[in-house]
Amino acid sequence: MSIKLKVRYLLLALIVGVLLSNCTKAYIPKDTESNLSPAINGTDTIKYQPHISVAISNNCIGCHGGSNPQGGLSLENYNQVRNSTENGMLIQRINDASDPMPPSGLLPSQTRLLFDRWVQNGYLEN
Ligand code: HEC
Numbered sequence: 001m002s003i004k005l006k007v008r009y010l011l012l013a014l015i016v017g018v019l020l021s022n023c024t025k026a027y028i029p030k031d032t033e034s035n036l037s038p039a040i041n042g043t044d045t046i047k048y049q050p051h052i053s054v055a056i057s058n059n060c061i062g063c064h065g066g067s068n069p070q071g072g073l074s075l076e077n078y079n080q081v082r083n084s085t086e087n088g089m090l091i092q093r094i095n096d097a098s099d100p101m102p103p104s105g106l107l108p109s110q111t112r113l114l115f116d117r118w119v120q121n122g123y124l125e126n
Contacts, residue, residue, distance in 0.1 A: 046117040048078045049126035055111055056081060059102055078125050085123070091115050 040051060056064075056075050064075040075081050075090075084090040093101040094115065100106045118124070 040114075045121050045124065046114055047121070047124040047126055048081065048118070051114055052081060052118050053078075055107075055114055059107060059111070063102070082123050085115060085119060091119075 040046070044051075046052065060075050063070040064073050069075075073080075073084060073089075075084065081090070090101075091112075093099065094107060094112050097106055106112070
């Protein structure tokens with residue numbers, strides 16, 4: 001192989017390498033907690049407003065709100081959500097893979113962890 005050809009192959013390999021590494025990077029989430037709704041980071045204090053109430057509105061209120069809530073459980077306000085969290089039922093069901101809430105399947109772990117952090121932070125309301 002001539003030197004010129006070798007240099008060409010080398011350049012080609014370099015370009016492909018750069019392209020591939022760029023592609024790979026594009027699929028690695030910048031922030032592993034970016035799925036949280038609303039966006040929070042690992043050190044934020046979790047409060048009912050806004051974090052918990054948004055998670056509930058997005059995932060639960062369709063069934064656990066209104067005049068005839070499913071399972072007789074309303075999760076429309078701070079006291080109701082706090083009660084269900086404090087008695088252990090809510091955290092148990094959102095983490096129960098064989099009988100999950102919502103029934104469609106386990107939420108992303110970051111969303112479920114919000115509730116644990118809310119407990120650790122002392123059930124702050126806002
Ligand atoms: C598609 C409707 C639906 C959604 C969405 C839903 N649930 Fe439920 N949930 C039910 C039904 C129906 C029951 C009663 C039957 C059962 O316990 O499986 C129930 C029961 C529960 C119970 C047990 C109540 C008790 O005292 O026995 C908890 C706790 C609960 N849900 C929490 C949640 C939370 C938290 C979310 C959101 C993360 C959620 N659910 C989303 C339909 C839903």
